[in-house]
Amino acid sequence: MEWETVIGLEIHVQLATKTKIFSGSSITFGAEPNTQACAIDLAMPGTLPSPNEQAFRFATMFGLAVNAEIGKRSVFERKNYFYPDLPKGYQTTQLAEPIVGRGYVDLQLEGGRTKRVGIHHAHLEEDAGKSLHEDYHGMSGIDLNRAGTPLIEVVTDPDMRTSEEAVAFARKLHSLVTSLGICDGEMSQGSMRFDVNISVRPKGQEELGTRTETKNLNSFRFMERCIHQEVERQIEVLEDGGTIKQETRLYDGDTHTARSMRSKEEANDYRYFPCPDLLPVIIDDDYIEAVRKMLPELPDARQARFEATFGLSNYDAGSLSADAATSAFFESTAAACGDAKLAANWVMGEVSARLNSEELSIAAAKVSPEQLAGLIVRIKDQTISNKIAKTVFEAMWDGEGNADEIIEAKGLKQVSDSGALEKIVDEVIANNSAQVENYRSADESKRPKMLGFFVGQAMKASRGQANPQQLNAILLAKLEG
Amino acid sequence: MHNLTIAEISQKLKAKEFSSVEVTEHFLNRIESLDPNYNAFISVTREQALAQARAADIKLAAGDTHIMCGVPFSHKDIFCTDGVKTTCGSKMLDNFVPPYNATVVENYLNAGAVMLGKTNMDEFAMGSSNETSYFGAVKNPWDTNCVPGGSSGGSAASVAARLTPGATASDTGGSIRQPAALCGITGIKPTYGRVSRWGMIAFASSLDQGGVMTRTAKDSAIMLNVMASYDSKDSTCVDQPLEDYTANLGDSLEGVTIGIPKEYFGEGLNPGTLAAVEAAIKLYEAAGAKIKSISLPHTGLSVPAYYVIAPAECSANLSRFDGVRYGYRCDNPKDLEDLYKRSRGEGFGDEVKRRILVGTYCLSAGYYDAYYGKAQQVRRLIKQDFDDAFKQVDVIMGPTSPSPAFEFGSKGDDPVAMYLEDIYTIATNLAGLPGMSIPCGMVDNKPVGLQLIGNFFAEAKLLNLAHQFQQRTDFHQQAPADIA
Numbered sequence: 001m002e003w004e005t006v007i008g009l010e011i012h013v014q015l016a017t018k019t020k021i022f023s024g025s026s027i028t029f030g031a032e033p034n035t036q037a038c039a040i041d042l043a044m045p046g047t048l049p050s051p052n053e054q055a056f057r058f059a060t061m062f063g064l065a066v067n068a069e070i071g072k073r074s075v076f077e078r079k080n081y082f083y084p085d086l087p088k089g090y091q092t093t094q095l096a097e098p099i100v101g102r103g104y105v106d107l108q109l110e111g112g113r114t115k116r117v118g119i120h121h122a123h124l125e126e127d128a129g130k131s132l133h134e135d136y137h138g139m140s141g142i143d144l145n146r147a148g149t150p151l152i153e154v155v156t157d158p159d160m161r162t163s164e165e166a167v168a169f170a171r172k173l174h175s176l177v178t179s180l181g182i183c184d185g186e187m188s189q190g191s192m193r194f195d196v197n198i199s200v201r202p203k204g205q206e207e208l209g210t211r212t213e214t215k216n217l218n219s220f221r222f223m224e225r226c227i228h229q230e231v232e233r234q235i236e237v238l239e240d241g242g243t244i245k246q247e248t249r250l251y252d253g254d255t256h257t258a259r260s261m262r263s264k265e266e267a268n269d270y271r272y273f274p275c276p277d278l279l280p281v282i283i284d285d286d287y288i289e290a291v292r293k294m295l296p297e298l299p300d301a302r303q304a305r306f307e308a309t310f311g312l313s314n315y316d317a318g319s320l321s322a323d324a325a326t327s328a329f330f331e332s333t334a335a336a337c338g339d340a341k342l343a344a345n346w347v348m349g350e351v352s353a354r355l356n357s358e359e360l361s362i363a364a365a366k367v368s369p370e371q372l373a374g375l376i377v378r379i380k381d382q383t384i385s386n387k388i389a390k391t392v393f394e395a396m397w398d399g400e401g402n403a404d405e406i407i408e409a410k411g412l413k414q415v416s417d418s419g420a421l422e423k424i425v426d427e428v429i430a431n432n433s434a435q436v437e438n439y440r441s442a443d444e445s446k447r448p449k450m451l452g453f454f455v456g457q458a459m460k461a462s463r464g465q466a467n468p469q470q471l472n473a474i475l476l477a478k479l480e481g
Numbered sequence: 482m483h484n485l486t487i488a489e490i491s492q493k494l495k496a497k498e499f500s501s502v503e504v505t506e507h508f509l510n511r512i513e514s515l516d517p518n519y520n521a522f523i524s525v526t527r528e529q530a531l532a533q534a535r536a537a538d539i540k541l542a543a544g545d546t547h548i549m550c551g552v553p554f555s556h557k558d559i560f561c562t563d564g565v566k567t568t569c570g571s572k573m574l575d576n577f578v579p580p581y582n583a584t585v586v587e588n589y590l591n592a593g594a595v596m597l598g599k600t601n602m603d604e605f606a607m608g609s610s611n612e613t614s615y616f617g618a619v620k621n622p623w624d625t626n627c628v629p630g631g632s633s634g635g636s637a638a639s640v641a642a643r644l645t646p647g648a649t650a651s652d653t654g655g656s657i658r659q660p661a662a663l664c665g666i667t668g669i670k671p672t673y674g675r676v677s678r679w680g681m682i683a684f685a686s687s688l689d690q691g692g693v694m695t696r697t698a699k700d701s702a703i704m705l706n707v708m709a710s711y712d713s714k715d716s717t718c719v720d721q722p723l724e725d726y727t728a729n730l731g732d733s734l735e736g737v738t739i740g741i742p743k744e745y746f747g748e749g750l751n752p753g754t755l756a757a758v759e760a761a762i763k764l765y766e767a768a769g770a771k772i773k774s775i776s777l778p779h780t781g782l783s784v785p786a787y788y789v790i791a792p793a794e795c796s797a798n799l800s801r802f803d804g805v806r807y808g809y810r811c812d813n814p815k816d817l818e819d820l821y822k823r824s825r826g827e828g829f830g831d832e833v834k835r836r837i838l839v840g841t842y843c844l845s846a847g848y849y850d851a852y853y854g855k856a857q858q859v860r861r862l863i864k865q866d867f868d869d870a871f872k873q874v875d876v877i878m879g880p881t882s883p884s885p886a887f888e889f890g891s892k893g894d895d896p897v898a899m900y901l902e903d904i905y906t907i908a909t910n911l912a913g914l915p916g917m918s919i920p921c922g923m924v925d926n927k928p929v930g931l932q933l934i935g936n937f938f939a940e941a942k943l944l945n946l947a948h949q950f951q952q953r954t955d956f957h958q959q960a961p962a963d964i965a
Contacts, residue, residue, distance in 0.1 A: 044581070050713060269845055271797075271845060273797070
């Protein structure tokens with residue numbers, strides 16, 4: 001039987017506000033445990049929440065960016081459950097009246113295909129703290145620094161049909177929130193966390209199959225892997241005549257396996273009710289319009305601009321414009337070196353490769369746009385070849401200085417002196433008389449291919465520093481002669 | 482000295498007839514010698530009180546003219562006091578010392594008033610007799626076999642027994658007005674949102690409101706002037722201009738229309754109470770007020786609606802008391818569930834547990850619409866009743882409670898009988914309106930309270946009517962027999 005996969009996503013996006021959603025505590029990541037938790041965050045008796053306007057503004061920005069209706073009246077509710085890292089014994093969240101209503105996101109997929117994914121709604125809520133299960137003298141530790149960090153939870157319609165679509169949506173969302181500047185996008189720090197709802201049904205069937213929800217996915221790779229595994233698991237169960245249990249599963253990023261966390265029957269009764277400590281928040285059209293004016297350039301617009309202004313291909317423009325930091329890195333480099341195409345190649349090539357291999361974000365790149373531009377300038381003026389440039393780049397990345405300093409210190413300057421090049425070519429011809437004979441006796445049409453051998457030998461002799469165009473010309477002249 | 486009102490103490494402090502330290506010492510000594518009879522205080526803060534009094538004396542000498550500067554008073558133990566144990570009447574918080582002040586506490590500090598101590602109360606303000614306090618019941622100074630009412634029983638008894646000239650209190654369903662009535666004193670619950678709830682330990686957030694208890698309406702006006710403030714730390718606080726509640730105390734009663742809701746005079750009302758309340762209304766009429774019979778048709782639904790909404794809110798508000806971060810923790814928990822179950826099981830008393838269970842049930846899947854949803858609808862109807870009534874009348878009057886103080890244990894086995902104690906006061910909280918109780922007579926040598934209910938932010942009108950009554954009567958000056 002042919003199966004169709006149905007995927008819906010719930011994404012928790014941590015908002016990069018200055019302070020928490022209901023208190024004045026800072027939300028900087030990585031502080032000593034419990035140093036960013038005040039009496040409100042600790043749910044001390046008698047303390048009350050004061051809503052943070054910036055969180056509402058960020059949520060409104062998000063809503064406008066996904067073409068959504070903004071909830072003019074949004075209501076906080078209490079979601080009740082006991083857990084040590086949930087200080088009040090309830091999470092303040094939104095249910096019936098969220099701040100962001102129906103919207104959509106358009107995706108560009110491989111092969112020029114497009115896909116619209118519906119946003120069911122997005123709501124504001126507070127994050128919980130963290131339970132630390134390392135050994136504290138046989139006890140668990142509680143860190144409430146994260147408690148009260150503002151989140152928007154984005155809930156999509158079950159519109160995605162493949163893991164590729166789901167990952168494309170996730171990437172697009174990442175690109176949107178980082179471009180808006182409302183989230184730092186640091187997935188390894190939990191700034192964006194994905195829950196994936198997956199079901200399968202026989203192709204052509206209208207009715208949805210029973211779904212499972214897998215939580216705790218904090219990378220695109222995990223997400224892709226998890227979807228493949230879960231789809232396979234569900235199909236296998238169904239094809240063996242079994243049924244899918246509605247359940248919540250937890251993904252383990254270390255073992256790349258998911259396990260059942262709780263079934264539908266074991267699900268908590270959260271006893272939601274409107275939070276009596278917070279009045280409904282009323283947002284008017286003036287506020288929405290003021291926020292609309294503050295919206296920065298969004299990825300789609302930026303991609304179009306990169307294509308139009310810099311003459312980049314659709315693909316290059318798309319990958320460079322996806323996130324705000326990468327876009328800024330590219331634009332600074334292009335401006336400083338005056339060659340957008342080369343800048344694009346380097347950012348997408350060497351820079352991105354090193355970031356990936358060291359698992360760094362672009363903000364942590366060890367080469368600045370100015371340094372990279374300095375290198376590109378030396379390629380353009382033929383001081384160094386592309387190949388040598390890669391060596392220089394590696395040295396820059398390792399902190400050995402600017403391009404010029406490295407070229408100077410390592411003596412990597414391209415040899416363009418025709419006398420020196422002629423000498424090298426003469427030696428190569430002298431040392432390879434058999435190949436020279438072959439070349440000269442070969443058919444005209446085969447010669448260009450055979451030239452490569454001599455270029456390689458000469459380059460080797462010049463320690464890669466020979467100006468390739470010049471070298472080619474001299475070699476040709478001497479061989480033909 | 483202890484028979485002086487706040488207004489009189491303030492005047493004599495400024496006239497240098499005595500110092501703040503002297504009047505503070507006097508009350509501290511009275512508490513020490515007499516409170517064992519009443520159990521009105523959970524904590525007496527002698528050292529801090531004397532330090533505050535000394536500071537007030539310096540300010541007074543320097544010409545501080547704040548009316549409460551140097552005046553002693555007490556806080557209900559529901560208000561968090563920086564560095565002073567705040568228990569909310571519960572074993573759960575017997576070890577809890579807040580590192581912050583409630584806004585109300587801050588306001589009195591800024592006024593230079595002197596805190597004598599923290600008064601006893603029903604556990605987490607849940608009760609109408611003060612019998613649910615972990616620190617033992619408070620006794621009514623008029624008859625120590627009887628309850629003082631609740632939940633602000635300690636505040637009421639300490640004012641009635643002249644252990645303090647005035648006290649703060651809180652009112653979720655009648656917790657200021659009913660004990661004021663049972664102890665023969667004056668108490669006012671302001672409009673919801675008039676007084677900051679920051680630092681006032683929550684019972685039912687949409688109903689809780691801080692207020693004051695004193696012997697006279699004028700003293701209530703003075704204390705409320707200090708207590709009321711807009712506070713951005715409480716999102717439900719209303720940013721309404723502050724007014725001087727003493728300014729209109731002398732206004733004439735001529736032309737004031739008083740509404741008498743027929744639903745407040747039905748079955749269950751003690752005949753002596755009825756007679757006293759009717760006499761009080763006649764007195765208002767004689768003084769120039771117009772009396773109008775009105776109807777608040779949904780009154781009968783207020784107790785059931787309240788006992789869904791208040792427990793629902795408290796079931797969530799009290800979840801934070803989990804033995805993890807502060808407060809009571811059971812010995813040697815074997816795992817997380819055991820920690821929760823025993824900390825809460827051992828730390829909370831029966832009434833608190835009963836309300837948490839009721840509230841949890843009302844909010845549960847499948848029951849929400851039938852209970853919480855319906856109760857919210859009833860709440861809107863009750864508010865509508867008052868909106869309609871205040872189109873015709875300026876103030877509503879009736880009894881504060883169905884009968885005078887009752888004996889300890891007499892309603893112990895029947896929570897519903899206890900809940901009916903608040904049948905006349907609860908609707909005011911559901912609507913968010915200001916309410917007041919003043920002494921208006923005696924039955925069997927026990928005081929009777931007259932309730933005054935005003936429109937939103939009509940505190941000044943209530944205090945004016947109460948003051949005018951007290952100008953014409955002496956019920957508020959009567960003291961229990963053994964209080965000299």
